[in-house]
Amino acid sequence: MDELLCPRPCPAVAAIRRDFNALRDHLAVGHRCVDAWLALADLVTVPERRLDCLGRASALAADDLELEIAYLEQRLIVDPGDTEASGALRAARARRVLMGHKPRIFKQMDASLTLGTILVQMGAITGQELEWLLEEQAAVRRRGNQVMFGDVAVARGKVTPETLARALILQAQQRINNEAAPRALGEYLVAEGLPLERLEQALTEQIYLRRVGRHETLGEILLRRRWITRDQLERALAKQRRDMMSLFR
Numbered sequence: 001m002d003e004l005l006c007p008r009p010c011p012a013v014a015a016i017r018r019d020f021n022a023l024r025d026h027l028a029v030g031h032r033c034v035d036a037w038l039a040l041a042d043l044v045t046v047p048e049r050r051l052d053c054l055g056r057a058s059a060l061a062a063d064d065l066e067l068e069i070a071y072l073e074q075r076l077i078v079d080p081g082d083t084e085a086s087g088a089l090r091a092a093r094a095r096r097v098l099m100g101h102k103p104r105i106f107k108q109m110d111a112s113l114t115l116g117t118i119l120v121q122m123g124a125i126t127g128q129e130l131e132w133l134l135e136e137q138a139a140v141r142r143r144g145n146q147v148m149f150g151d152v153a154v155a156r157g158k159v160t161p162e163t164l165a166r167a168l169i170l171q172a173q174q175r176i177n178n179e180a181a182p183r184a185l186g187e188y189l190v191a192e193g194l195p196l197e198r199l200e201q202a203l204t205e206q207i208y209l210r211r212v213g214r215h216e217t218l219g220e221i222l223l224r225r226r227w228i229t230r231d232q233l234e235r236a237l238a239k240q241r242r243d244m245m246s247l248f249r
């Protein structure tokens with residue numbers, strides 16, 4: 001039994017979270033305290049010092065995957081060319097996906113990775129840009145804003161709406177070829193007979209609109225263009241809902 005290993009949350013740290021000297025003293029007397037290192041990481045501003053704090057916290061909590069990811073992300077902030085860290089970060093994120101916790105976020109991250117990979121395969125972005133965009137997306141999410149990977153890529157000027165729409169179509173085709181259950185509404189509409197080229201044009205318009213803050217659903221755009229009937233839309237939505245529900249059974 002390790003007398004000096006603090007529990008999480010550490011009751012001592014709760015009271016001194018913003019007090020740099022008190023946190024340092026808590027550690028100096030020999031407490032092995034993950035929370036104290038994390039609190040220090042939040043207080044320091046120099047990236048290298050923050051990295052040191054996260055590294056020490058992570059070493060004390062080897063099975064904390066989120067902490068490991070935060071540490072690896074910080075390593076890449078300090079040295080964007082750290083290929084070992086970027087490899088380890090990819091592996092850690094994959095492990096998080098496999099563990100299946102935070103299922104809602106995991107599904108979005110999964111979709112982001114796939115879409116990002118397609119953009120890399122298309123030559124639209126580099127692998128490094130993909131890493132960077134995933135970081136940007138994660139940072140926006142940490143501020144509490146849900147944002148799609150594609151929108152981040154467009155907003156940061158890395159791809160055009162046309163390129164993103166193309167990638168979304170390729171992603172849909174890939175899922176159809178893999179006989180994976182279709183997920184996006186567009187895929188259900190293609191099954192209803194909507195030509196892929198029209199879906200691609202509607203997606204492009206949707207991305208342009210979203211970029212200027214106008215949110216129109218794919219169904220609304222397609223109806224406005226008279227490329228689908230309301231009946232087709234209702235059928236596609238009903239199938240999508242049914243498949244979604246089956247995921248939870």
Ligand SMILES: [Zn+2]
Binds near residue numbers: 035
């Ligand atoms: Zn403690």
